[in-house]
Amino acid sequence: MLNGWLVPEFYYSISPLGTPVLRTNVIAGSISNNLKKYELLGYVAQITSKDNTNHLVTIVKINDANDGKPENYQWYMFNDFLVTPVKEKEVFEMSHWWKRPVIVVYQESNIARQTFDYNSWQANLNDSILYRDHFAKGTREVGTSGI
Numbered sequence: 001m002l003n004g005w006l007v008p009e010f011y012y013s014i015s016p017l018g019t020p021v022l023r024t025n026v027i028a029g030s031i032s033n034n035l036k037k038y039e040l041l042g043y044v045a046q047i048t049s050k051d052n053t054n055h056l057v058t059i060v061k062i063n064d065a066n067d068g069k070p071e072n073y074q075w076y077m078f079n080d081f082l083v084t085p086v087k088e089k090e091v092f093e094m095s096h097w098w099k100r101p102v103i104v105v106y107q108e109s110n111i112a113r114q115t116f117d118y119n120s121w122q123a124n125l126n127d128s129i130l131y132r133d134h135f136a137k138g139t140r141e142v143g144t145s146g147i
Contacts, residue, residue, distance in 0.1 A: 005094065006040070006043070006092055006094050006101060006104065007024050007040070007092075008039065008040050008088075008092065009024075009037060009038060009039045009040065009109070010022055010023065010024050010037075010038055010106070011023045011024070011025070011026055011035055011036065011037050011038075012035070012036045012037075012038060013034050013035045013036070014034050036108055036110070037108070037109040037110070038106040038107065038108055038109060039106060039107060039109045040061065040104070040105070040106055041060065041061055041105045041106065041107050042058060042059050042060035042061055042105050043058070043059055043101045043102075043103060043104040043105065044056055044057070044058050044059075044101070044102050044103040045057050045058075045059060045099050045100060045101050045102065046099075046100045046101075046102050047098055047099060048097075048098045048100070049098070055079075056102070057077055057078060057079045058077070058078040059075060059076070059077050059078075059086060059091055060075070060076055060078065061073050061074070061075055061076075062074060062075075062076055075087070075088055075090075075091045
């Protein structure tokens with residue numbers, strides 16, 4: 001059961017009058033050439049603490065086997081440097097006052113899901129940014145006191 005407006009998938013089509021139609025299910029006899037299915041890929045959620053401070057986390061659906069098969073997808077929460085698996089029930093639970101999606105990403109489901117090439121991205125990775133010290137007032141001088 002869904003608790004809120006966030007759905008795992010929806011269907012989009014154009015009515016005979018030319019207006020967009022969004023549905024969470026397909027009505028018998030309504031399948032046409034312009035019907036498109038969209039699936040949730042993930043979202044960014046604003047988490048509010050009891051002292052009213054906010055923090056952003058990302059919930060993403062990832063294929064653990066990197067093979068594109070739907071049964072190998074798992075939901076994960078990215079919270080700064082912590083990545084943890086999340087149950088699908090929690091992904092779609094929107095009744096909590098402290099959890100609010102602020103960015104939602106859907107993808108048309110007939111687009112072929114490509115497997116991620118983990119080796120190719122490393123060949124072009126510029127890691128120099130990891131070794132720079134960035135601050136709002138500019139780059140800190142090496143060897144200054146108080147650091």
